[in-house]
Amino acid sequence: MVGNPSRRDHSDHASRSDRARPFGTRAGSPFAPTVDPGAMLDAVGVDDLESLFDIPAPLRFGDTLGIESRSEQDVVREVTGTLSRNDSLTEFLGRGHYEHYVPSLVDHLADRSEFLTSYTQYQPEVTQGFLQALFEYQSLLVELTGLPVANCSMYDAATALGEAATLAGRVRAVEGSTVLVPSYLRREFREVLENYTAGTDLTVETVGTVDGMVDPETLAAALSEDTAMVYAENPTVEGVVEEHLSEVGTLADEYGALFCLGSDTVALSLLQEPAAVGADIVVGDASVLGLPAAHGMGLGLFACREDFLRQVPGRLVGATKDEDGRRAYTLTLQTREQHIRRERATSNICTNQAWVALRAAIHAASLGPGGLLSLAEQCHRRAETLAGRLDAIDGVEAPVRDCHHFREFKMRVDPDAQRVAAALRSRGLAVHPLGADELQVCVTEANEHRTDDLVSAVEGVLG
Amino acid sequence: MEFDVPEHLRYAETHEWTDEHNGTVRVGITDFAQDELGDIVFVDLPAEGETSQRGNAFGVIESIKAVSDLYAPVVGTVVETNHRLRDQPELVNEEPFGAGWLVAFDPDEGTDHLLTAAQYREQV
Numbered sequence: 001m002v003g004n005p006s007r008r009d010h011s012d013h014a015s016r017s018d019r020a021r022p023f024g025t026r027a028g029s030p031f032a033p034t035v036d037p038g039a040m041l042d043a044v045g046v047d048d049l050e051s052l053f054d055i056p057a058p059l060r061f062g063d064t065l066g067i068e069s070r071s072e073q074d075v076v077r078e079v080t081g082t083l084s085r086n087d088s089l090t091e092f093l094g095r096g097h098y099e100h101y102v103p104s105l106v107d108h109l110a111d112r113s114e115f116l117t118s119y120t121q122y123q124p125e126v127t128q129g130f131l132q133a134l135f136e137y138q139s140l141l142v143e144l145t146g147l148p149v150a151n152c153s154m155y156d157a158a159t160a161l162g163e164a165a166t167l168a169g170r171v172r173a174v175e176g177s178t179v180l181v182p183s184y185l186r187r188e189f190r191e192v193l194e195n196y197t198a199g200t201d202l203t204v205e206t207v208g209t210v211d212g213m214v215d216p217e218t219l220a221a222a223l224s225e226d227t228a229m230v231y232a233e234n235p236t237v238e239g240v241v242e243e244h245l246s247e248v249g250t251l252a253d254e255y256g257a258l259f260c261l262g263s264d265t266v267a268l269s270l271l272q273e274p275a276a277v278g279a280d281i282v283v284g285d286a287s288v289l290g291l292p293a294a295h296g297m298g299l300g301l302f303a304c305r306e307d308f309l310r311q312v313p314g315r316l317v318g319a320t321k322d323e324d325g326r327r328a329y330t331l332t333l334q335t336r337e338q339h340i341r342r343e344r345a346t347s348n349i350c351t352n353q354a355w356v357a358l359r360a361a362i363h364a365a366s367l368g369p370g371g372l373l374s375l376a377e378q379c380h381r382r383a384e385t386l387a388g389r390l391d392a393i394d395g396v397e398a399p400v401r402d403c404h405h406f407r408e409f410k411m412r413v414d415p416d417a418q419r420v421a422a423a424l425r426s427r428g429l430a431v432h433p434l435g436a437d438e439l440q441v442c443v444t445e446a447n448e449h450r451t452d453d454l455v456s457a458v459e460g461v462l463g
Numbered sequence: 464m465e466f467d468v469p470e471h472l473r474y475a476e477t478h479e480w481t482d483e484h485n486g487t488v489r490v491g492i493t494d495f496a497q498d499e500l501g502d503i504v505f506v507d508l509p510a511e512g513e514t515s516q517r518g519n520a521f522g523v524i525e526s527i528k529a530v531s532d533l534y535a536p537v538v539g540t541v542v543e544t545n546h547r548l549r550d551q552p553e554l555v556n557e558e559p560f561g562a563g564w565l566v567a568f569d570p571d572e573g574t575d576h577l578l579t580a581a582q583y584r585e586q587v
Contacts, residue, residue, distance in 0.1 A: 172510060310505060310525075335504075335530045344523070344530065 089430040090450045091293070094408040094442025095237055096157070096186060096285070099293040100266065100375065101445050102359075103366050106290055110359045121317070121354065124330040131329035134354060135317045137286075137361035144268035145282040146275025147303040151314040153286070153357040154300030154349065157262060158189045160283035161231065162196030163302060163313040163347055164260045167281065168229035169202050170311050170346070176228040176257055177201045180219070183209050184236050202228060212240040212401045212410075216247040223255045233262040233284075234271055238440065239383060239408035240401050241271060249278020264288045265301065265364065267406055270376035280305050289367075290359030293446075299356045310336060313347030315354075375445075379407045382443045387411070389455050390441070395462040400438060408442035410434065413462065423461040429454055466587055467494040469560055473574040474583035475536040480560065481574045488537050488574060491564040492524065492555065495587040500526040503555040508544040508566055515539060515568070517576075522565065524555070536577055539568035 037049060046052060070078075091099070109115070114129060121127040121134070134152040141150035154160040165179045179197065181190065183206050193204055207222045207230075209215060214232045223230070230252040234242040242248075245261070252259040261279040263271065265286045274282045287299035304312060310333065318332030338345040364372060383405040390398040390411055398411035413420050414437065421433035429450065432440040443451060472480045478496035482489040497503065505525040515521045520532035521541070544566045548554060555563035578586065 172507075310507065335525045335527075340528075341530045344532070 089425065089428055090447050090453075091430045092441045092443060092447055092450075092454060093293075093430055093432055094239065095432055095440060096188075097293040098264070098266075098285075098288045098407060098442065099444055099446035100288055102290060102292060102363060105366050106359050106362045109362050110290075110355065115355060115358055120315075120351070121331060124328065128329060130354065130358065131317050131331070133358045133361050134315075135319055135329050136365065137357045138317060140265070140361060140364050141282075141286070141301055141303045144265060144273075145279070145303040146273040147279070147282060148306045149309050149312060149316075150301070150303040151312050151352075152317050153353040154283075154302050154314055155353060156287075156298030156300045157264075157283060157285040158192035158298075158300075159196075159349065160300035160302045161189055161260070161262065162193050163300075163349070164231075164258075164281045164283050164304075165193060165202055165204075165229055166196055166200060167304070167308060167311050167313065167346070168258045168260070169197075169200050171258075171308055173307075174228050174256060174258060176224070176226040176255070177203065178224070178226050179204045179229045179231065180207045180222055180227055180257075181205070181231045182207055182214050182233070182236070184212060184233070184238060184240075185231070186237050211403065212236060212238050213242050213403070214244060214248055216244050216251060219248060220251055223251055223257065225255060227252070227255050227257040229258045229260050229281075231260045231262065234274075235263070235267055235406035235408075238401065238410055239399075239405040239442070241380075241404040241406055243403065245272060245277035245279075252280075253278060265360065266372065266376050266379060269369075269372040270380065271406070274303075280308075286360045287356060289363040290361075291356060297356070299353050299360055309333065311346055312336065314349055315352050376406075379444065380404065382445075382448060383407055383409050386441065386443045386451055386454075389451070390458060393455070393459050393462060396458060398441075407444060408440060410438050410440050412437050413439055413458075420458070420461050424454070424457050427453070427457045427460075429457055466498065467560065468580050468584050468587070470580045472560070472580060473536075473577035474580070474586075475534065475577055476586065477534045477536075479534060479536050481536050481577060482564075483570070483574050486569070487542060488539065488568045488570045489564050490533075490536060490566050490568065491559055492533070493583070493587075494559050497556050497559045497563070500524065500529055500531065502527045503552045506545075506548045506552050506555065506565065508548070509541050511541050511544060513541045515541065517572075524565075533565065535568070537568055537570045537574060538572050539570035541566050542569045543567040 121131050124131060138150040138152055142148060154163060168174050179202055181204060197204055208218050210218065230248060232242060232248055234245060249259045258280040259278055260281040260283060261274045263282060263284045266288045281304045284301050285298050286301040291297060302314065315331055316333050317329055320328055320330055322328040334340055336346040367375060387398040387409045390396050395414040396411055399405055399409035400412050417433040417435065417437050417439050421431055421439060424431055434440055472482050474480050478493045480491050480493050503524060503526050507523040509521050515535035517535060517538050519535050521535045522533040524531050524533055545564050557563060
């Protein structure tokens with residue numbers, strides 16, 4: 001609170017209060033306790049509210065906020081009207097945002113009031129349920145990555161990548177200061193990574209790829225004693241399933257660099273286990289489970305080797321025993337974090353995505369290991385099937401890359417990708433145009449029912 | 464409370480002790496420091512061969528309630544670290560001047576610039 005609210009001009013509000021008075025005066029309402037600021041000020045011996053605050057004049061906002069006052073009903077009508085202007089395109093977009101069906105069970109459990117809290121689980125005595133769910137989320141990541149330590153979330157995949165880089169810069173086992181990223185890395189990830197490394201000794205360099213994959217020979221030429229970390233994705237942002245990850249892991253190891261692999265919780269259910277290909281850190285997006293594709297909100301997964309335990313960013317939930325010897329959960333190793341370690345903390349991030357992680361954990365648990373694997377297999381099969389159907393159309397080559405794909409793939413069209421994307425858009429279908437003659441298409445159970453429409457629309461546009 | 468301040472050691476104002484012996488300087492934290500920190504749960508020590516300037520942070524010591532940098536009391540090269548602390552960090556609490564030592568330096572200087580036991584006793 002800044003300044004004295006009674007000084008502000010709220011004529012509209014004041015007149016409504018006057019009208020309301022016959023039903024309960026300020027002092028007399030039996031339902032809403034009201035206080036008399038004057039009596040409180042008298043009690044503490046202060047003349048006015050203003051003297052309780054010591055905010056320098058230049059920092060004060062002296063103007064009115066200029067917010068028009070409207071009734072709730074008016075606001076609902078206006079917002080609904082604005083929302084109705086959204087298009088209703090069926091998205092085949094992907095490229096980092098994936099829509100999977102979220103069982104209603106997830107909403108039902110996650111919306112319980114015990115879970116709908118902005119408070120961190122600092123008090124184990126009152127948050128065992130939430131802590132257990134977060135511990136299970138971590139355990140899920142440990143099983144999927146094969147790495148023994150996982151935190152209970154970062155903001156999103158890009159910040160998790162940034163944290164991986166700064167971890168590489170901190171650990172004693174790593175001497176280098178260059179972070180090598182593949183040329184397919186999304187611009188947004190690159191920018192977040194650059195933000196993280198600004199102000200550290202780390203620099204980011206791009207390594208060329210061959211056929212959309214990290215190429216061991218090209219990587220070997222780029223590696224040096226100065227390399228701190230090598231990053232690759234599986235699947236890549238183009239849906240390509242990487243084929244040389246073991247070689248990447250071995251090469252990184254030879255140069256004393258860490259190997260950081262980007263993936264997601266569905267893909268990890270099917271693809272090679274990161275620990276088995278020598279990954280030291282796994283980052284990525286865990287919100288493929290539990291959340292609809294919101295094109296913004298994410299859930300950063302972060303897992304790593306046990307010897308980096310004290311260097312892990314973010315919150316960790318540990319299992320322990322209570323006074324009576326029963327299994328119990330608590331936030332642990334908090335001396336890494338900012339509220340204790342201050343400027344020497346492992347990360348500037350001092351919050352996380354607990355509720356989103358809860359949703360991801362519930363979704364994963366409701367699918368079970370078999371359900372997760374089946375979902376992942378469908379992600380592979382659907383992409384290959386749709387690519388095959390599009391490839392049969394004259395003027396289309398799909399997929400462009402000759403390899404396995406997961407959820408999405410690139411297709412080459414003749415003659416103009418922008419024109420094709422615009423024509424599909426006018427038929428209610430959204431795809432990514434990339435460059436002059438390529439489109440990227442993503443298919444999951446959420447849009448599979450429109451694949452016939454997509455195929456015939458592409459035929460129509462090119463025919 | 465009376466803290467142990469052995470007479471034959473030299474002390475840094477930042478509560479490290481040094482023991483110069485046969486050309487190496489062994490370093491630990493004092494009885495007072497371990498008591499202030501509380502139960503030590505982790506000690507992060509440098510690799511052997513690392514060099515250190517006087518006053519530089521050469522490691523980190525972590526207790527259940529605080530994290531502190533360890534400052535090098537002398538200029539020198541790390542020749543040995545106390546590996547037992549990896550599994551038994553509580554040795555720092557139990558025997559701060561004995562089995563709970565941290566690192567040994569091959570020093571490029573003596574320890575005369577450090578506090579004597581009497582001077583350190585004044586400080587704590």
